[in-house]
Amino acid sequence: MAISLKTALPEWKKFLESEPAYVERKFEHLIADITPNGPGTIWGIFSPRIQLHCEVDDGIRWFDPDAKSFTCAEYLTRFIRYTCRDCGQWEKTFALIMVPDLTVSPKVLIAMKLGEYPPFGSHLAKRLQDMLSESDLQLYRKGLRTEREGHGIGSAAYFRRVVDNQWKTLVKKLRDAAEKLGTPGERLKVFDEALTQPQFSAAVDLLKDAIPAKLLILDGRNPLTLLYKPLSVQIHELSDEQCLQQAADIRIVLNETFDNISRVLKDDESLKAAVTRLG
Numbered sequence: 001m002a003i004s005l006k007t008a009l010p011e012w013k014k015f016l017e018s019e020p021a022y023v024e025r026k027f028e029h030l031i032a033d034i035t036p037n038g039p040g041t042i043w044g045i046f047s048p049r050i051q052l053h054c055e056v057d058d059g060i061r062w063f064d065p066d067a068k069s070f071t072c073a074e075y076l077t078r079f080i081r082y083t084c085r086d087c088g089q090w091e092k093t094f095a096l097i098m099v100p101d102l103t104v105s106p107k108v109l110i111a112m113k114l115g116e117y118p119p120f121g122s123h124l125a126k127r128l129q130d131m132l133s134e135s136d137l138q139l140y141r142k143g144l145r146t147e148r149e150g151h152g153i154g155s156a157a158y159f160r161r162v163v164d165n166q167w168k169t170l171v172k173k174l175r176d177a178a179e180k181l182g183t184p185g186e187r188l189k190v191f192d193e194a195l196t197q198p199q200f201s202a203a204v205d206l207l208k209d210a211i212p213a214k215l216l217i218l219d220g221r222n223p224l225t226l227l228y229k230p231l232s233v234q235i236h237e238l239s240d241e242q243c244l245q246q247a248a249d250i251r252i253v254l255n256e257t258f259d260n261i262s263r264v265l266k267d268d269e270s271l272k273a274a275v276t277r278l279g
Contacts, residue, residue, distance in 0.1 A: 004106065005029055005046070007029065008027055008028065008029040008030040009030070009048045010048075011027060011030070012027060012030055012045070012048060013049075013050050015111065015113075016050050016080075016082075016094060017050050017051060017052060018248055018252065019113060020113070020120050020148050020149070020244070020248075021112075021113045021114060021115050021120060021149070021150060022112060022113070022114075022149070022150040023112065023150055023241075023244065024110060024111075024112045025110070025111050025112070026108060026109070027108070027110075027111060028106045028107070028108055028109075029106045029107070030107075030109050031044070031072060031100055031102070031107040031109055032044070032045070034046060034070075034071070042071055042073075043071065043072060043073040043100070043107070044070055044071040044072045045070060045098075046068065046069045047065035047067060047068055047070065047080065048065075049062050049064055049065070050062070050063050050082060051063070052082065052084075052092055054084040054086065054087060054090045055090050055118075056086075056087040056089050056090045057086050057087055057090070060259075061084050061085060062084075062085045062086075063083060063084055063092060064083055065080060065081070065082055066080070066081040066082070066083070072100050072109065073100060073102060074100065075097075075098070075099050075100075076097075076098055077096065077097050077114070078095075078096050078098065079093055079095055079096075080093070080094045081093045082094075092116060092117070092118065093117050094113060094115075094116045095113065095114040095115045096111060096113055096114065097111065097112045097114060098111050099111075119148060120144075120147070127258045127259065127261075127262040128140065128258060131166075131173060131258055131261075132162070132166060132169070133165075133166070133169075135165075136161075136166055139159075139161050139162050140159070140162050142154075143158030143159040143162065143247060144251075146158060147159075147244065147247050147248065147251070151240075151244075152239075152240035152241055152242065152243030152244030152246075152247065153235060153238075153240055155243070155244060155247035156230070156235060156238075156243040156244070156247040156250070157235060158247075159247050159250040159251055159254070160231055160235075160250065162250075162254070163200075163231060164200065164231060167200045167224075167227070168203075170224070170227075171191060171194050171203055171207070171224070172191075173258075174191065174207075174224075174257075175188060175191035175192070175195075177212075177215055177260070177264040177265055178211070178212050180264055180265060181212045181214055183212055187210055190207060190210045191210065193206055194206045194207050194210075200228055200231065201228060201232075203224070204225055204228045207222070207224055208222060208224075208225060211223070211224070214260065214264060215261065215264065217256055217260075223253060223256070223257040223260075227250065227253055227257070230246045230249065233246075
């Protein structure tokens with residue numbers, strides 16, 4: 001597989017996983033000969049494996065496409081179905097508009113989601129229901145709905161309010177998880193001091209080096225710093241498209257942070273249960 005195609009496929013994967021409907025995206029190098037060993041040339045798209053939430057397994061799982069590739073040599077609308085590799089039951093179906101241009105080099109594809117089922121952002125994990133207040137759950141649901149409809153300013157405003165309202169809950173949950181991980185008492189006191197702060201910015205400064213590695217995001221990024229950054233930028237300074245991207249970024253980091261916390265607390269409960277059974 002050509003290097004350019006290997007670069008384009010992750011972009012297509014991200015588009016399927018996290019892009020809401022009615023947002024147009026341009027892809028280069030994605031269209032390729034899907035029968036390189038056969039006679040003639042058939043232009044199309046290879047379907048990558050993607051990661052989505054599975055309601056059956058209640059977690060992020062790998063999903064396989066219903067077809068490894070499909071033709072895309074002219075304007076078309078198409079349904080693409082993905083199925084969870086683990087349970088083999090939970091499915092996600094995308095409805096897409098695709099407009100290829102084979103006359104240019106590299107070949108270009110303009111794509112847009114018409115929709116998906118279950119709807120984009122429809123899942124509300126139990127961890128969020130347990131950790132957010134009822135009023136903020138409603139704000140979160142409104143953020144999902146407006147993001148799904150492609151309203152950037154509205155969706156960013158809703159998710160920003162959730163973070164602004166719930167940052168102390170998030171710090172407390174991070175403290176609980178840090179304690180389960182065996183964080184020394186002196187460092188836990190930093191969390192306690194952060195909880196006394198009236199402003200999120202002050203808490204972020206205090207905790208910039210206090211989050212255990214297991215609770216960091218990807219390459220060691222502090223989730224509180226990541227969540228505070230968009231709040232420090234005024235919405236009116238951003239375009240609607242930038243707001244839509246900000247909304248998605250907040251949602252993804254917020255979910256990943258709660259996932260990390262939930263895993264740590266769950267692992268601790270599982271360990272206690274195992275010790276009890278074996279003891």
